[in-house]
Amino acid sequence: MVYRKAIIIGLDGAIPYFIKKYVEEGLLPNFEKLLSEGVFAEAVPSPPTDTPTNWTTIATGADTATHGVTSFYLHLPGETLPYGQKYRFRSQLAKYCKAEYLWKIADENGIPSIVVNYPSGWGMELKHGAIISGEWYMPGAPPKILSDSCTYSTSPSPEEKPLVFLGEEKLDLSKLPALKYRLSVKASRIAGSEWLYRDFTEEELTVFIEFYAISISGEKYDAVLFVQDNSAHTVKVGEWSNWLTCVFETSAGSVKGVFRAKLEKLSENGKSVKIKLTEIFAAEKWAYPETLCRELVEKGILPDASLEKVANEDKAYLNYPILLSYAKNARALLKLLTYIDNKLKWRLCFLHYHIFDSLNHHYLGYLYKDLPAYTEEKYEKALEVMELGWKIADRFVGEILEKFCDEDTLVVVVSDHGCLPSWKMISLRKILVEAGLLEYKWDDNLKRYRVVLEKTLAYPYYEPSYIWVNLKGREAGGVVEPSKYEDIRDEVLSVLKSTKDPETNTCPFELAVRREEDPYIGGKPQAETVGDILYYLKPSYQFWDGEVSILDSETMGKEEMEGPVIWRAKKIFGTHAYYTPGARLGDFTVNGIFLMKGPGVAEGLELKEPIRLTDIAPTVAHLMGLRKPKKCDGRVLYEALK
Numbered sequence: 001m002v003y004r005k006a007i008i009i010g011l012d013g014a015i016p017y018f019i020k021k022y023v024e025e026g027l028l029p030n031f032e033k034l035l036s037e038g039v040f041a042e043a044v045p046s047p048p049t050d051t052p053t054n055w056t057t058i059a060t061g062a063d064t065a066t067h068g069v070t071s072f073y074l075h076l077p078g079e080t081l082p083y084g085q086k087y088r089f090r091s092q093l094a095k096y097c098k099a100e101y102l103w104k105i106a107d108e109n110g111i112p113s114i115v116v117n118y119p120s121g122w123g124m125e126l127k128h129g130a131i132i133s134g135e136w137y138m139p140g141a142p143p144k145i146l147s148d149s150c151t152y153s154t155s156p157s158p159e160e161k162p163l164v165f166l167g168e169e170k171l172d173l174s175k176l177p178a179l180k181y182r183l184s185v186k187a188s189r190i191a192g193s194e195w196l197y198r199d200f201t202e203e204e205l206t207v208f209i210e211f212y213a214i215s216i217s218g219e220k221y222d223a224v225l226f227v228q229d230n231s232a233h234t235v236k237v238g239e240w241s242n243w244l245t246c247v248f249e250t251s252a253g254s255v256k257g258v259f260r261a262k263l264e265k266l267s268e269n270g271k272s273v274k275i276k277l278t279e280i281f282a283a284e285k286w287a288y289p290e291t292l293c294r295e296l297v298e299k300g301i302l303p304d305a306s307l308e309k310v311a312n313e314d315k316a317y318l319n320y321p322i323l324l325s326y327a328k329n330a331r332a333l334l335k336l337l338t339y340i341d342n343k344l345k346w347r348l349c350f351l352h353y354h355i356f357d358s359l360n361h362h363y364l365g366y367l368y369k370d371l372p373a374y375t376e377e378k379y380e381k382a383l384e385v386m387e388l389g390w391k392i393a394d395r396f397v398g399e400i401l402e403k404f405c406d407e408d409t410l411v412v413v414v415s416d417h418g419c420l421p422s423w424k425m426i427s428l429r430k431i432l433v434e435a436g437l438l439e440y441k442w443d444d445n446l447k448r449y450r451v452v453l454e455k456t457l458a459y460p461y462y463e464p465s466y467i468w469v470n471l472k473g474r475e476a477g478g479v480v481e482p483s484k485y486e487d488i489r490d491e492v493l494s495v496l497k498s499t500k501d502p503e504t505n506t507c508p509f510e511l512a513v514r515r516e517e518d519p520y521i522g523g524k525p526q527a528e529t530v531g532d533i534l535y536y537l538k539p540s541y542q543f544w545d546g547e548v549s550i551l552d553s554e555t556m557g558k559e560e561m562e563g564p565v566i567w568r569a570k571k572i573f574g575t576h577a578y579y580t581p582g583a584r585l586g587d588f589t590v591n592g593i594f595l596m597k598g599p600g601v602a603e604g605l606e607l608k609e610p611i612r613l614t615d616i617a618p619t620v621a622h623l624m625g626l627r628k629p630k631k632c633d634g635r636v637l638y639e640a641l642k
């Protein structure tokens, strides 16, 4: 059987335990149907057991040593060691992936593929398909909303912005002298995005938009007029304009914005004006083919949740903003899939939905009775959130199955990793500082310690969980002579292995190995982005407690420098990225889920042995009659087929 159509529904962070639990409780009719009609297995991620890493693995069939997309932060040889930690999202770029994406092979075979909200593979073009960047920043893609909606007035209230009167002009379209006004819009959402990896000045992000108050009747001022690209757009009181454009000319290139304007108020003498602008949407650079950007904006379809309203049945989520935003996100994604399906008749879809990972990070620990912060009240609340979250996902999956899948469609539901309860923060920086391998100096302007690279021998990354030797000739600013490379690696290993948690008198590291010896990805040529030492934490230890700045080793706070090596987390009680594939704690595992259904696929079968996420791309390729991706490390899951 060769499938005509396949959909890979990616549910970030879905944990095997919950699917079983809630299906047994009868809460997830769509997952129940998938389980009874298809194959289920745990799915082992490629380390680091993180997000960009494993969505790349799922799409390429390659493990980390092969594809080289090591986690959120990539260190590339030739850069200084802190450089890669400045740019959280660049690992999502296809240009850093050394393996081949399945959708590229489909495209070569004329199969229309779509890649939606998928945190990997950005920056490619498909001849027959579409790639639409998602809710996260993608380097090379401006934020889809450049500026928030705002009202402008000649006598602005504190929430409004001013309209500036520029003078009178004579215009053919106005029977009274046209009154020229100007407003200024700041693309505030570009600042802080990782679009072009740079800081922008206020001026670069500001555009002026001009319009006229005009008189059509000749008796009073009764409309405003925007003149753009040699065409006139007239808007009467209470009306919305057509789509208008503006261009932000930044030092790093331009980005075109589109918006609509509503004339809320215009006095008869034209002197008092109130005008509302929608958000300014980016009209380019966030989807391929690029014409899709403007098309989707004008149809009110963005993959983000921001524009969606909730239906009545979603009111239960109102108490939990996180659930509400994912309920909206599901609707936005369904709208997008419907539109693209009508347009392209796609036959291969890679879709990503992030709900569970967010819930796990914030709530999972409360479902574990040995968590020090555990209380019955928090347990109940966490259980309610998880249950509602799974119901949202179940309905989302159900709607996808109903709208886009027929009996002959291959359906794969997969997660990139699971999650474990965690509560102990550990400072790897401090461990290396105390061992004399890493050096910081107080920076009075910054009010933080700043790394002294010329005295640093080993430098820690967290996502990926690697330590890099500051090697001369490889790293910009490297100081370790190549002849000392092995000595430094030995010293790092010995320091990690001798670290003790004073509370338990045990080592918080599960495993620390040289890159070539890693039992999960070692024993073969390694991508140059794989670190010199790979380490894994024991469950319950973590690095991230809600602030991503802590994952950047370039600086270090006074509190961390002077504090203990290990302390209690305050906010994040669920973690996955630092553990060995297959790690478990209580009911939970860092393994993800794998579900597959379609003709020729075994029915109602649970595989006893977990599959590997590297197996998905070759299996889908096999079932669609495509060649497997080059450099694929996985295999076809024959045991899942009839």
Ligand SMILES: [Zn+2]
Pocket: 012, 013, 050, 051, 052, 357, 416, 417
């Ligand atoms: Zn993830």
